[in-house]
Amino acid sequence: MVSDLKIENPNSSLREKGKKLHPHKFILWVAIGSILMMFAGLTSAYIVKSNQANWEDIKMPQIFWFSTGTILLSSLTIQMALRSFKQREMNRYRLLISVTAFLGVIFIILQWMGFQQLWNNGIQFEGVVGAGQFLYVIFGLHALHVFGGAIVLIVMVAKALFSNTKTYSSTGIEVAATYWHFVDALWIYLMVFFLWIR
Amino acid sequence: MSNEAIMHGHANVISHDDVHHDEHHAHHHQSFITKYIFSQDHKTIGKQFLITGIIWGVIGGLFSVLFRLQLGFPDQTFPILETFFGHWAKGGVIQPEFYYALVTIHGTVLVFFVLTAGLSGTFANLLIPLQIGARDMASPFLNMLSYWFFFIASVIMFASLFVHTGPAAGGWTIYPPLSALHEAGDGSKIGMDLWLISMALFIVSSLLGGLNYITTILNMRTKGMSMTRMPLTMWAILFTAILGVLSFPVLLSGAILLLFDRNLGTSFYLSDIVVNGHILPNEGGSAILFQHLFWFLGHPEVYIILLPAMGMVSEILSVNSRKPIFGYMAMIGSLFAICILAFLVWAHHMFVTGLNPFLGSVFVLLTLLIAVPSAIKVFNWLTTLWKGNIRFTPGMLFAIGFVSLFISGGLTGLFLGNSTIDIHLHDTKFVVAHFHIVMGVASMFGMFAGIYHWFPKMFGRYLNNTLGYIHFWVTIIGAYLIFWPMHYEGLAGVPRRYLDLRGWHNFNKFDDLNKMITIVSMIVFAMQLMFIFNFFYSIFKGRKVRTQNPWGSNTLEWTTPINPGHGNWVGEIPEVHRWAYDYSKDGRDFIPQTEPIGADESKDH
Numbered sequence A: 001m002v003s004d005l006k007i008e009n010p011n012s013s014l015r016e017k018g019k020k021l022h023p024h025k026f027i028l029w030v031a032i033g034s035i036l037m038m039f040a041g042l043t044s045a046y047i048v049k050s051n052q053a054n055w056e057d058i059k060m061p062q063i064f065w066f067s068t069g070t071i072l073l074s075s076l077t078i079q080m081a082l083r084s085f086k087q088r089e090m091n092r093y094r095l096l097i098s099v100t101a102f103l104g105v106i107f108i109i110l111q112w113m114g115f116q117q118l119w120n121n122g123i124q125f126e127g128v129v130g131a132g133q134f135l136y137v138i139f140g141l142h143a144l145h146v147f148g149g150a151i152v153l154i155v156m157v158a159k160a161l162f163s164n165t166k167t168y169s170s171t172g173i174e175v176a177a178t179y180w181h182f183v184d185a186l187w188i189y190l191m192v193f194f195l196w197i198r
Numbered sequence B: 001m002s003n004e005a006i007m008h009g010h011a012n013v014i015s016h017d018d019v020h021h022d023e024h025h026a027h028h029h030q031s032f033i034t035k036y037i038f039s040q041d042h043k044t045i046g047k048q049f050l051i052t053g054i055i056w057g058v059i060g061g062l063f064s065v066l067f068r069l070q071l072g073f074p075d076q077t078f079p080i081l082e083t084f085f086g087h088w089a090k091g092g093v094i095q096p097e098f099y100y101a102l103v104t105i106h107g108t109v110l111v112f113f114v115l116t117a118g119l120s121g122t123f124a125n126l127l128i129p130l131q132i133g134a135r136d137m138a139s140p141f142l143n144m145l146s147y148w149f150f151f152i153a154s155v156i157m158f159a160s161l162f163v164h165t166g167p168a169a170g171g172w173t174i175y176p177p178l179s180a181l182h183e184a185g186d187g188s189k190i191g192m193d194l195w196l197i198s199m200a201l202f203i204v205s206s207l208l209g210g211l212n213y214i215t216t217i218l219n220m221r222t223k224g225m226s227m228t229r230m231p232l233t234m235w236a237i238l239f240t241a242i243l244g245v246l247s248f249p250v251l252l253s254g255a256i257l258l259l260f261d262r263n264l265g266t267s268f269y270l271s272d273i274v275v276n277g278h279i280l281p282n283e284g285g286s287a288i289l290f291q292h293l294f295w296f297l298g299h300p301e302v303y304i305i306l307l308p309a310m311g312m313v314s315e316i317l318s319v320n321s322r323k324p325i326f327g328y329m330a331m332i333g334s335l336f337a338i339c340i341l342a343f344l345v346w347a348h349h350m351f352v353t354g355l356n357p358f359l360g361s362v363f364v365l366l367t368l369l370i371a372v373p374s375a376i377k378v379f380n381w382l383t384t385l386w387k388g389n390i391r392f393t394p395g396m397l398f399a400i401g402f403v404s405l406f407i408s409g410g411l412t413g414l415f416l417g418n419s420t421i422d423i424h425l426h427d428t429k430f431v432v433a434h435f436h437i438v439m440g441v442a443s444m445f446g447m448f449a450g451i452y453h454w455f456p457k458m459f460g461r462y463l464n465n466t467l468g469y470i471h472f473w474v475t476i477i478g479a480y481l482i483f484w485p486m487h488y489e490g491l492a493g494v495p496r497r498y499l500d501l502r503g504w505h506n507f508n509k510f511d512d513l514n515k516m517i518t519i520v521s522m523i524v525f526a527m528q529l530m531f532i533f534n535f536f537y538s539i540f541k542g543r544k545v546r547t548q549n550p551w552g553s554n555t556l557e558w559t560t561p562i563n564p565g566h567g568n569w570v571g572e573i574p575e576v577h578r579w580a581y582d583y584s585k586d587g588r589d590f591i592p593q594t595e596p597i598g599a600d601e602s603k604d605h
């Protein structure tokens, strides 16, 4: 019964090249949906709370504008890295990936400085709950996601440097780039959210 | 053919395919560790989930026997308890803190570790690649991680049982402020933090699993396996995974805020609290906020538990009635409707929190709407059985038992779904009866049905039938004896989560009933131990499976070798030509999915 079958693609006979998403990319998109739900949960909690009594607003520290610039720039560099990879300019690729990871780390440091500024302005954990406490949690979780992405990028650079097998498939870097753009877009959403909803 | 040869053949085929994962090359020389411990084979991972789930089942079940002892025999002392549990059962009497810890861990463990990880984890892993025709999951590595996150979560939860102040004791729903304040009691100390950490890891585990399940089902089906040719198990698991991936992160966000409140002094959930005459500084928080975040997961969670059971039951009923499932498309449609509605009804757990009555009535409407797809499913199961040529295997009996329990428990949902009636019934034994029958026991039955049915595929041997029949009859009769009377108690106003009812004189009339319930629950627990004996004994000593397709089933898992290696099929993956339910068609008992449509075949599919 099996003998009259044609040669098959063991992972998916349905997928023809280019037509369907690579499973790893698909996993990423589903994961993005999942991460979004977490932030949706938190921002909805914020909206509910902000309509109740005793809500304390904050003044957004300026430093977060710098982090916005940094993460936007890093989205650009990772996109260029992807292009270099596809053109097989490996040195440029490694450089750009390293720059992206570096910008990611800078971003996290800037976030930390922003937190400190708020903290020193008296927005602390004890006492009333308001936009500031939510900001620490929400921006903190976002930074954690950036951190995870940066680790992956560093591993990718290390792999490219030290491994002796060559990779030609761009799937890995494409997945990483999509994720990176996602945390970027997520940041923009959060920034707009905090400026808007008071 | 040896496993080696399969993997070689496999590697040849895929070497030019950009989709392959290097994981596949790792299986030429498997050590014990890569084969049984850090395995990336979906079948082994499924078994790991199952066995871990069984261990938790014993723990959770044992805890319920212990707190039932207290409820059934509040006047008596059991010195043996003190021997085992020391100051938790001083003088042989279960102490209040211990009681709450037992109830909390019982609920947590059964809801999450047994009926989520043990059920979805086992059968999604085992069945997805086998039933859609794939070598393995989209990412076997993430899949392995999913198990190991569950394992670490389990270790932490288990460790929390042994800390000095005991495990979490705020109920499985861990409502603040009780769960947020260390001062609130022993069960709100370190045990609660361990609970939260364990659950956070558990959530990561379910998300990793869910991502894989969805991706695999949508992307890796074999040739000819269109979505509407998939067995209903696959549809159910797909919807389960979608529910999990979208709702667990919200619980995670709620848990993170709770961790902040507990350990960093924030007041997301806390306001105006006085503990022992001492005024806390927390201001402006809202405990109700937590309930929203919790039940936004919590309600979908009950369907995460139920849907895989529904899927397996649909499959097993059809195979053992030798009839096509009735209303295949309606089954998918109702799963879909349940999935959507599951996200829109969470506030029915909160009717008495001061919820705006107008909003409440919206939630009443949406909640009662769930009865429609539920009724469709019940109708279809019954019509599948109708005039079937039924084979009463133990798996089939458990599947029928599931239908019975789902009907009984669903009906009481209609009472609770009406907010006016719920004001009386909320937090009574009626709710306990409702959700144990419709979710707890029913899903357990789905799980047992699945284990009896797919055991031959998992281990190449059968479970003992006689023990299976005893297991079924005692368990179903016992389950009804335990939970049915609780409806009456609840209607009379007996509250849930109270360890001692002796203060209410008009509840004295339930004393004997409570004794009966306790005794039956001990018997039913013993039955489960017998099942576990059967399980492990049969893995090694059970009757051997000698034919590839022992149940005469259409689905693809029965086209693999009796003991499939990693990669599942020797040679190519079969192509699929028809849906999974061609039973008793054109005078033939069954027509496997791999068989092309005949020229003169009648047209119903």
Ligand code: HEM
Pocket (backbone or CB within 6 Å): B173, B302, B303, B305, B306, B348, B349, B367, B368, B370, B371, B374, B409, B410, B411, B412, B413, B414, B416, B417, B418, B422, B425, B426, B427, B431, B434, B435, B438, B439, B440
């Ligand atoms: C017609 C369908 C159903 C309706 C209308 C319904 C309605 C309700 C309502 C209103 C409550 C809250 C009662 C209260 O706390 O006062 C409730 C509790 C519960 N239901 Fe259902 N339900 C239905 C089906 C189900 C199903 C299918 C499951 C599980 C698979 C389920 C699992 C639960 C659980 C676990 C609880 C209690 C949670 C707790 O408080 O610990 N229900 N149900």
Ligand SMILES: [Cu+2]
Pocket (backbone or CB within 6 Å): B298, B299, B302, B345, B346, B348, B349
């Ligand atoms: Cu619910």
